[in-house]
Amino acid sequence: MIKELTCINCPLGCTVNVTVEDGEITNITGNNCKRGEIYAKDELTNPVRTVTSTARVDGADEYLVSVKTENPIPKGKISEVMEEINKAHINAPVDIGDCIIEDVAGTGIRVIATSRAS
DSSP states (O other), rough: OEEEEOOSSSSSOOOOEEETTEEEEEESSSSSSSHHHHHHHHHHSSOEEEEOOEEEEEESSSEEEEEEEESSSGGHHHHHHHHHHHHOOSSSOOOTTOOOSGGGGSOOOOEEEEEEEE
């Protein structure tokens, strides 16, 4: 079976074709760089994403602050991560890089602020 993926590691957006036989990757073509090959392998074996969102801020002029996971999280955990982010309330002031959630959805990954609120 051949799976077709669009690599998202750089602006080229290569169409990468991955041949899978008996659950094993046997061939990868179409990538213009090594990152495309790595992306394709990871996407088929352990897909991960960086989650970006907003979280509520208490005691600030701004109602929301932008946040993101510090590292990519397993794709299957996105809903759980979003539930925790949506429940979070941060007390002002908030600075870029502040930890909003220490261990989101049991992933061991922090959610950090990507903007300020005071």
